[in-house]
Amino acid sequence: MSVSSERCRAHVVMPSALLREIDSRVGQRKRSEFIQEAIEEKLGRLRRVEAFERVVGSVADGDIPEWETRESTAEWLRALREEWEPSCSDAPTGS
Numbered sequence: 832m833s834v835s836s837e838r839c840r841a842h843v844v845m846p847s848a849l850l851r852e853i854d855s856r857v858g859q860r861k862r863s864e865f866i867q868e869a870i871e872e873k874l875g876r877l878r879r880v881e882a883f884e885r886v887v888g889s890v891a892d893g894d895i896p897e898w899e900t901r902e903s904t905a906e907w908l909r910a911l912r913e914e915w916e917p918s919c920s921d922a923p924t925g926s
Contacts, residue, residue, distance in 0.1 A: 843866070850862075857865045890898075897907035 853862055853865055896903065898904050
């Protein structure tokens with residue numbers, strides 16, 4: 832989700848120790864940028880959790896045999912990665 836380039840002021844109240852730590856890490860002049868990035872990261876995590884919750888249970892038990900156990904899932908992923916990643920023998924030798 833893109834953020835509008837329109838800027839607005841917001842009065843935010845937080846513990847003074849937190850503000851001091853932000854300032855010590857990024858400086859007062861970068862405070863707003865840091866807080867904006869932190870909020871964007873948190874909102875992104877919340878959106879991902881909401882998306883996950885919407886799809887939980889959408890695959891019925893037993894529909895995907897590779898997902899039945901941790902071991903079968905790990906083996907399935909290993910096999911997929913082997914298919915996707917070029918093997919060392921396929922790489923140019925440089926000669």
